[in-house]
Amino acid sequence: MAALQPRLRPTSATPGAGPAVRLHNFVRRFGDNTVIAGLDLSIAPGEFVALLGASGSGKTTLLRTLAGLDAAGDQDVHTPDARAVVFQDARLLPWKKVWRNVALGLSGGNVRTRAEAALKEVGLGHRLDAWPTTLSGGEAQRTALARALVREPGLLLLDEPFAALDALTRLKMHDLVLSLWREHSPAVLLVTHDVDEAVALADRVLVLDKGRIAAEEKITLERPRAPDARFQAIRRRLLGHLGVEAAPAHGEGHLVAFPTGEVVL
Numbered sequence: 001m002a003a004l005q006p007r008l009r010p011t012s013a014t015p016g017a018g019p020a021v022r023l024h025n026f027v028r029r030f031g032d033n034t035v036i037a038g039l040d041l042s043i044a045p046g047e048f049v050a051l052l053g054a055s056g057s058g059k060t061t062l063l064r065t066l067a068g069l070d071a072a073g074d075q076d077v078h079t080p081d082a083r084a085v086v087f088q089d090a091r092l093l094p095w096k097k098v099w100r101n102v103a104l105g106l107s108g109g110n111v112r113t114r115a116e117a118a119l120k121e122v123g124l125g126h127r128l129d130a131w132p133t134t135l136s137g138g139e140a141q142r143t144a145l146a147r148a149l150v151r152e153p154g155l156l157l158l159d160e161p162f163a164a165l166d167a168l169t170r171l172k173m174h175d176l177v178l179s180l181w182r183e184h185s186p187a188v189l190l191v192t193h194d195v196d197e198a199v200a201l202a203d204r205v206l207v208l209d210k211g212r213i214a215a216e217e218k219i220t221l222e223r224p225r226a227p228d229a230r231f232q233a234i235r236r237r238l239l240g241h242l243g244v245e246a247a248p249a250h251g252e253g254h255l256v257a258f259p260t261g262e263v264v265l
């Protein structure tokens with residue numbers, strides 16, 4: 001991935017060696033449209049950060065920049081060398097078996113063994129030789145997570161990876177991501193529209209608005225996080241930052257509609 005973006009200057013993800021990610025006064029324009037307007041961002045090694053924001057606020061642009069998939073020019077963008085991205089769709093190659101999808105691009109020895117270990121870690125040790133078309137949505141996303149983690153990334157970028165999954169599978173994926181994160185300790189940036197997902201998972205939640213960080217919540221609640229009063233207070237504050245009136249909690253039978261039309265159960 002570094003080859004795609006030679007102007008990104010990698011930093012070490014070793015704890016104590018400074019942030020895993022650092023952007024200073026970052027700007028991204030598409031023609032006359034200034035999507036990111038002088039953004040400062042720092043993510044510590046091993047920190048789990050979630051990014052919320054209305055549609056078009058620049059979340060994916062920021063994630064793509066950190067992934068090295070979007071031009072940063074000569075700007076001050078520091079990331080670890082090893083980065084991996086999981087998108088909303090698993091993006092598996094249908095003509096390669098599951099383990100070969102995970103092994104794709106790996107160099108060195110023991111490629112099959114490493115892919116197998118990663119697939120076992122995500123609970124797919126029994127699907128190594130399956131074809132991607134035979135996987136469920138959740139299994140496909142597990143495969144995408146295995147493909148990301150087998151590279152031992154210092155930065156794991158998650159672009160709404162659970163948005164297309166049913167609610168139960170999504171909750172299982174939350175548990176899986178937390179256990180993988182504990183095991184491998186990458187810095188994580190999770191882009192999501194789901195406020196509850198952000199509060200359940202992250203150490204810190206950022207709200208992006210018109211390419212700027214409009215609000216930030218540090219979350220020190222112990223994991224696993226029950227939707228208790230403290231959880232709800234954070235949730236309500238974040239919804240407020242997103243321009244949504246204090247809304248009923250999960251399970252109260254209501255929907256939260258964002259001004260942009262997205263709906264979170």
Ligand SMILES: Nc1ncnc2c1ncn2[C@@H]1O[C@H](COP(=O)(O)OP(=O)(O)OP(=O)(O)O)[C@@H](O)[C@H]1O
Pocket residue numbers: 030033035053054055056057058059060061062
């Ligand atoms: N390649 C591109 N060329 C031109 N404009 C772009 C390009 N990529 C993104 N944009 C514009 O940048 C703005 C931010 O887009 P981005 O996808 O980063 O938003 P987002 O917050 O991820 O939105 P969503 O939640 O809908 O995915 C939008 O106005 C979009 O049209």
